[in-house]
Amino acid sequence: MTSVAQVLKSKSEQVVHTIGASDSVFNAIRLMADKQIGALVVTDGDSIVGIVTERDYARKIVLMDRSSKTTAVRDIMSPHVRFVQLDQTTYDCMALMTERRMRHLPVMADGKLVGMVSIGDLVKDIIAEQQFTISQLEHYITGGAGT
Numbered sequence: 731m732t733s734v735a736q737v738l739k740s741k742s743e744q745v746v747h748t749i750g751a752s753d754s755v756f757n758a759i760r761l762m763a764d765k766q767i768g769a770l771v772v773t774d775g776d777s778i779v780g781i782v783t784e785r786d787y788a789r790k791i792v793l794m795d796r797s798s799k800t801t802a803v804r805d806i807m808s809p810h811v812r813f814v815q816l817d818q819t820t821y822d823c824m825a826l827m828t829e830r831r832m833r834h835l836p837v838m839a840d841g842k843l844v845g846m847v848s849i850g851d852l853v854k855d856i857i858a859e860q861q862f863t864i865s866q867l868e869h870y871i872t873g874g875a876g877t
Contacts, residue, residue, distance in 0.1 A: 735816040738845040748773045751804040769834035772807045780807035813838045820852050
């Protein structure tokens with residue numbers, strides 16, 4: 731089983747994007763669009779105070795007919811952030827995401843934010859693991875013929 735550290739190493743971009751709790755939702759959505767990501771860790775100074783996602787925007791701005799330019803991120807963010815550690819497995823992440831109905835997990839190491847894994851990152855890794863296993867089984871079954 732792959733660790734969170736291995737998943738982060740396989741990602742093309744290692745930067746974790748954050749936004750201030752007092753910033754506007756409009757700025758948060760613009761940053762997500764620019765970076766082609768679905769979530770931002772919300773900070774207040776050096777402290778992590780929440781996470782804001784495209785889902786938060788859809789449900790708490792669009793459906794409630796609020797203005798994204800005048801609403802602060804703190805007003806729509808999820809304040810209870812679940813984190814994972816570098817040594818946890820993709821299975822641990824999938825279990826947590828499924829149980830809590832989340833799509834993004836910030837990664838912490840030594841009390842610092844070091845990355846973010848998404849459901850897409852985990853699915854990609856699981857597919858790669860399965861393809862490797864299938865390849866190994868095919869090799870075993872054919873006795874290495876054709877190599």
